[in-house]
Amino acid sequence: MTNSIRTVYWENDAVVFIDQRLLPGVETYVISRDYRQVAAAIKDLSIRGAPAIGVAAALGIALGAHYSQALSLAALKADFEVICTTFSQTRPTARNLFWAIEVMKKCFHEACATLQALNSLKQSLITEACRICGEDIAINRQLGAYGEILIANGDNILTHCNAGALATAGYGTALGVIRAAWEAGKRIHVYVDETRPVLQGARLTAWELVREGIPATLITDNMAGFLMKQGKVQKIIVGADRIAANGDAANKIGTYSVAVLAKAHKIPFYVAAPLSTFDGAIKTGKDIPIEERDPAEVTCCQGVVLAPRGIGVYNPAFDVTPHSYITAFVTEKGLIHPPFRKTVPAVLGSSR
Numbered sequence: 495m496t497n498s499i500r501t502v503y504w505e506n507d508a509v510v511f512i513d514q515r516l517l518p519g520v521e522t523y524v525i526s527r528d529y530r531q532v533a534a535a536i537k538d539l540s541i542r543g544a545p546a547i548g549v550a551a552a553l554g555i556a557l558g559a560h561y562s563q564a565l566s567l568a569a570l571k572a573d574f575e576v577i578c579t580t581f582s583q584t585r586p587t588a589r590n591l592f593w594a595i596e597v598m599k600k601c602f603h604e605a606c607a608t609l610q611a612l613n614s615l616k617q618s619l620i621t622e623a624c625r626i627c628g629e630d631i632a633i634n635r636q637l638g639a640y641g642e643i644l645i646a647n648g649d650n651i652l653t654h655c656n657a658g659a660l661a662t663a664g665y666g667t668a669l670g671v672i673r674a675a676w677e678a679g680k681r682i683h684v685y686v687d688e689t690r691p692v693l694q695g696a697r698l699t700a701w702e703l704v705r706e707g708i709p710a711t712l713i714t715d716n717m718a719g720f721l722m723k724q725g726k727v728q729k730i731i732v733g734a735d736r737i738a739a740n741g742d743a744a745n746k747i748g749t750y751s752v753a754v755l756a757k758a759h760k761i762p763f764y765v766a767a768p769l770s771t772f773d774g775a776i777k778t779g780k781d782i783p784i785e786e787r788d789p790a791e792v793t794c795c796q797g798v799v800l801a802p803r804g805i806g807v808y809n810p811a812f813d814v815t816p817h818s819y820i821t822a823f824v825t826e827k828g829l830i831h832p833p834f835r836k837t838v839p840a841v842l843g844s845s846r
């Protein structure tokens with residue numbers, strides 16, 4: 495891939511990230527040396543998408559520790575806790591965020607047990623965060639290789655939200671599968687749901703596909719059912735923010751509607767996600783925390799007011815697709831097929 499997008503990475507003692515709020519109009523990279531700025535960027539969707547949030551948190555934790563003024567181990571430990579808490583309070587749904595914080599905590603505690611110098615401790619956090627970042631891209635490529643087998647020459651594939659390079663450290667999950675199929679020379683076409691309220695499909699997925707030269711058509715969210723009825727969609731592939739042990743999957747609001755429509759029209763519905771998105775501790779989708787966001791995301795669009803002042807608004811950012819609507823999961827360990835109640839815990843158990 496010549497056109498590769500790097501969403502968030504470490505460079506010259508700083509965290510660098512593309513400001514996704516400004517896309518597709520402006521391509522700006524922010525260079526941050528303040529972990530609070532990285533945490534704020536996750537909150538305001540400058541950095542978004544579950545794996546990208548996890549990677550940004552890992553890099554942000556390393557950044558916070560790197561610039562800590564602590565002069566003793568006890569003071570550094572106290573700073574580290576505050577930094578981790580700050581990231582844990584950014585967004586509640588993406589499992590990858592909490593997974594990354596756990597990995598960074600484990601790294602810090604192990605380093606504390608073996609290293610004395612504060613600089614060495616800080617360096618081990620940077621090394622670990624960069625490893626998580628690089629590994630995310632490798633995982634997506636692996637996942638793409640497994641998933642592209644599902645895609646046939648001539649397929650029209652529908653996707654919802656952005657599960658592309660921008661939602662990860664690079665390459666993407668659902669869009670990684672699409673990229674891999676395209677790179678394998680398959681003749682494919684993608685239908686992109688615009689994904690209100692924040693338009694991750696229209697702004698981000700469309701931007702990635704146009705950049706890559708993959709044939710794609712943008713539709714509004716309410717058109718998907720009509721396209722399926724017309725026989726225009728052969729496969730559906732989306733990402734996920736958190737997947738329960740029974741296979742219930744939280745993803746961007748609107749995914750559930752697409753899954754129900756897919757079942758009604760007998761269209762395979764795939765969810766592509768790394769194992770770090772699976773939450774084995776949560777039995778079913780009922781226990782997945784669903785973020786509610788600012789009502790202004792619904793009443794306004796790109797700064798334009800659409801609704802009268804005083805109207806009530808409900809703005810859940812995610813919904814949960816019950817496992818019975820999911821044909822298979824695509825992961826870096828291969829495909830996971832039903833019965834998910836058995837197969838998901840088996841894959842999670844064998845990867846520990």
Ligand code: MRU
Pocket residue numbers: 542543544545654655656657658661662666667668694732733734735745746747811
């Ligand atoms: O609110 P967002 O933009 O962070 O939501 C993102 C999604 O729902 C993605 O589909 C999901 O994180 C998978 S990204 C590989």
